[in-house]
Amino acid sequence: MTTHSHDHAPVAAAPAASVEPGSVGLVQPRRVELFAPPAELELVSGARLGPVTVQYETYGQLNAARDNAILICHALSGDAHAAGRHAPEEREPGWWDSAIGPGKAFDTDEHFVICSNFLAGCKGTTGPSSPDPATGRPWGIRFPMVTIRDMVSVQRGLIDHLGIPRLLAVAGGSMGGMQALEWAVSCPDRVEAIIPIATTWRLSAQGIAFNEVGRQAIYADPNWNQGDYYAGPSPDAGLAIARMIGHITYLSDQSMHRKFGRNLQGKSNYDYSFATEFQVESYLRHQGEKFIQRFDANSYLYITKAMDYFNLGEGFPSLRASLGRLRAKSLLIGFSSDWLFPPAEMRAIANALRGNGADVTYLEIHSDAGHDAFLLETAGITRAIRPFLRCAHTELRRRREVSL
Amino acid sequence: MSAAAQAAAGRPAEAVNPLQRNDFRVLVELVEPNSRVLDLGCGDGALLALLREHKQATCYGVEMDPDGILACIGKGLSVFQGNLDEGLRDFEDQSFDYVVSDQSLTEVRRPEFMMREMLRVGKKAVFCFPNFAHWRIRLQLLFRGRMPVDEVIPFQWFETPNIHHLTVADFRAFCRHHGMRVLDQYFFRSLRGGRVSRAMAFPNWSAAYALFVTARR
Numbered sequence: 001m002t003t004h005s006h007d008h009a010p011v012a013a014a015p016a017a018s019v020e021p022g023s024v025g026l027v028q029p030r031r032v033e034l035f036a037p038p039a040e041l042e043l044v045s046g047a048r049l050g051p052v053t054v055q056y057e058t059y060g061q062l063n064a065a066r067d068n069a070i071l072i073c074h075a076l077s078g079d080a081h082a083a084g085r086h087a088p089e090e091r092e093p094g095w096w097d098s099a100i101g102p103g104k105a106f107d108t109d110e111h112f113v114i115c116s117n118f119l120a121g122c123k124g125t126t127g128p129s130s131p132d133p134a135t136g137r138p139w140g141i142r143f144p145m146v147t148i149r150d151m152v153s154v155q156r157g158l159i160d161h162l163g164i165p166r167l168l169a170v171a172g173g174s175m176g177g178m179q180a181l182e183w184a185v186s187c188p189d190r191v192e193a194i195i196p197i198a199t200t201w202r203l204s205a206q207g208i209a210f211n212e213v214g215r216q217a218i219y220a221d222p223n224w225n226q227g228d229y230y231a232g233p234s235p236d237a238g239l240a241i242a243r244m245i246g247h248i249t250y251l252s253d254q255s256m257h258r259k260f261g262r263n264l265q266g267k268s269n270y271d272y273s274f275a276t277e278f279q280v281e282s283y284l285r286h287q288g289e290k291f292i293q294r295f296d297a298n299s300y301l302y303i304t305k306a307m308d309y310f311n312l313g314e315g316f317p318s319l320r321a322s323l324g325r326l327r328a329k330s331l332l333i334g335f336s337s338d339w340l341f342p343p344a345e346m347r348a349i350a351n352a353l354r355g356n357g358a359d360v361t362y363l364e365i366h367s368d369a370g371h372d373a374f375l376l377e378t379a380g381i382t383r384a385i386r387p388f389l390r391c392a393h394t395e396l397r398r399r400r401e402v403s404l
Numbered sequence: 405m406s407a408a409a410q411a412a413a414g415r416p417a418e419a420v421n422p423l424q425r426n427d428f429r430v431l432v433e434l435v436e437p438n439s440r441v442l443d444l445g446c447g448d449g450a451l452l453a454l455l456r457e458h459k460q461a462t463c464y465g466v467e468m469d470p471d472g473i474l475a476c477i478g479k480g481l482s483v484f485q486g487n488l489d490e491g492l493r494d495f496e497d498q499s500f501d502y503v504v505s506d507q508s509l510t511e512v513r514r515p516e517f518m519m520r521e522m523l524r525v526g527k528k529a530v531f532c533f534p535n536f537a538h539w540r541i542r543l544q545l546l547f548r549g550r551m552p553v554d555e556v557i558p559f560q561w562f563e564t565p566n567i568h569h570l571t572v573a574d575f576r577a578f579c580r581h582h583g584m585r586v587l588d589q590y591f592f593r594s595l596r597g598g599r600v601s602r603a604m605a606f607p608n609w610s611a612a613y614a615l616f617v618t619a620r621r
Contacts, residue, residue, distance in 0.1 A: 331477065350484060351494040354464060363473050364485045383474050391480035 022101045024059040024108050027084035031055050031124060034157040041153055047144035054158050055080045055124025056116035059100055060108030067396055069164045070106055071155060072096065072115040073172030073179035076303055077295060079123035082115035098378040105382040116158050118151040120303055122296035129230065129296045140298060141227035148310045152182045168393055171195035173374035178310050184328040185312060193329040193392035195385060198338050198374040200345040201319060202311035210249050211304035214242030218297045227298050239297040240288030247287045252337040252370030256280065320352040330360040331388045333381055335373035422450040426592040426600050427506055427532045430615055432458050439501035442526065444488055445508030448475035489513045495525040506532045510566040523620050532615040537571035537608045556612050572608040575616060588617035
């Protein structure tokens with residue numbers, strides 16, 4: 001593969017002068033161009049795509065043995081900015097700052113942590129809002145359809161570019177967990193361990209259904225204009241509704257009730273009108289409004305489609321057969337109240353792997369936070385991930401010593 | 405059951421050399437090298453770690469207590485968070501050489517179901533349990549008229565995780581009536597130290613613990 005990099009060898013972000021404890025401090029996003037023609041990326045659909053720009057961030061130092069690299073895969077609305085801050089005044093740190101940093105689950109004192117925006121995203125990596133090289137105008141829905149496997153192919157291109165022969169681990173929650181599983185299945189010799197969290201091996205009918213309602217909301221927005229809206233107003237109303245639906249699926253009945261109950265929004269009596277009455281309405285609207293500031297509607301369409309197509313069992317007689325190539329040491333973490341990706345589906349993966357004689361551990365964390373628990377139950381996942389990574393690293397080193 | 409009660413009941417953390425445990429030592433001797441072993445109620449994974457170290461066994465554990473799971477992860481063991489009362493429905497027939505229930509049989513809701521499941525999944529099933537007919541327990545019941553509380557069964561009746569006590573004679577009778585063969589038996593007078601005997605006189609009176617290796621008839 002020919003690579004053109006806008007930057008040079010991976011260098012860890014310079015520590016900021018005053019770093020809050022446990023933070024990776026100030027970080028810089030990086031970009032690299034991969035799959036330049038004629039070595040385009042061949043997609044599962046058969047289409048070819050190249051060049052592909054990849055936005056990524058790294059935290060911590062790659063060691064001399066190059067065996068301490070961990071790839072973090074983000075979920076639907078995430079991006080490459082997983083930890084630290086881009087500027088001291090940035091209000092929110094990266095999306096998984098609670099788990100990445102010195103002394104945290106993914107300990108940057110020991111590990112070199114990488115996170116990249118996935119293919120078809122809208123946060124620096126090539127996607128439907130990027131210019132089509134043939135026309136110079138945004139792709140829109142002329143962008144080829146992508147799958148989780150294609151996202152992993154792009155990540156593998158990045159790992160090659162960074163000169164990492166074998167990842168110590170690939171980890172992620174939700175759609176990030178799908179990518180972690182896909183890594184272990186499609187590149188078994190490139191990954192020592194995986195940590196799929198609150199995820200599934202194939203999207204259920206219910207999951208597809210929720211995604212489709214979100215997409216229909218976007219299609220129905222007149223501003224969507226068959227995906228060709230980059231010169232004019234964007235389909236904000238549609239995208240906001242899609243996000244509101246998504247948010248309902250990320251919470252649980254209990255957590256929603258605890259958070260909002262039937263509380264009224266800034267009033268003590270009903271208005272008996274269509275104005276916002278309940279806090280939960282206001283919350284969802286706020287989530288929708290926040291989302292449209294930072295997300296591209298066409299990206300949302302492509303990403304949810306990629307999720308729909310995800311099925312590790314495709315073309316295999318059983319889940320177990322489909323996981324036959326998976327050799328990675330696996331830590332699967334589920335959450336009791338997650339009804340979007342129920343713990344039973346994590347258990348099914350764990351059982352299939354055990355049937356294959358793989359090294360697999362299943363941990364179920366009791367939480368009423370629903371699917372969102374994977375971002376909230378930091379203490380629980382940290383207590384499992386740290387010893388798991390320590391053992392994985394020891395095993396990797398022991399095996400390398402044997403093979404030398 | 406509280407996590408603390410569970411930990412205390414099943415497998416106290418083995419800070420000291422776990423090979424001092426008679427049940428562990430017997431199993432480490434017994435299990436053939438490279439066996440596949442499933443430990444039901446594996447606690448902190450001390451037994452599985454021994455079997456992996458000494459017999460290169462392929463080990464899996466099932467445990468309900470999250471602290472036990474975390475301890476197992478720290479040892480690099482494969483372990484499943486699960487409830488034994490749900491059985492082993494995701495485990496295939498005869499997929500393990502040994503399925504071990506070390507002091508978990510008395511804690512499950514349906515011991516008969518679990519024993520049947522163990523012999524479906526394992527070629528051999530190993531049971532280790534405190535003998536409720538041990539003389540100390542008999543005398544406590546006889547003279548004090550209270551539920552026995554001692555080193556072997558360190559719980560008051562209202563807080564015990566052991567909901568199905570049994571005796572050596574009960575176990576043998578169960579095997580006779582349920583198509584199970586006893587391949588091997590070990591008796592000991594305490595969990596740590598003391599002699600392990602395969603032919604103790606009057607074990608139903610003298611043994612504090614019994615360990616049986618069984619198979620289907």
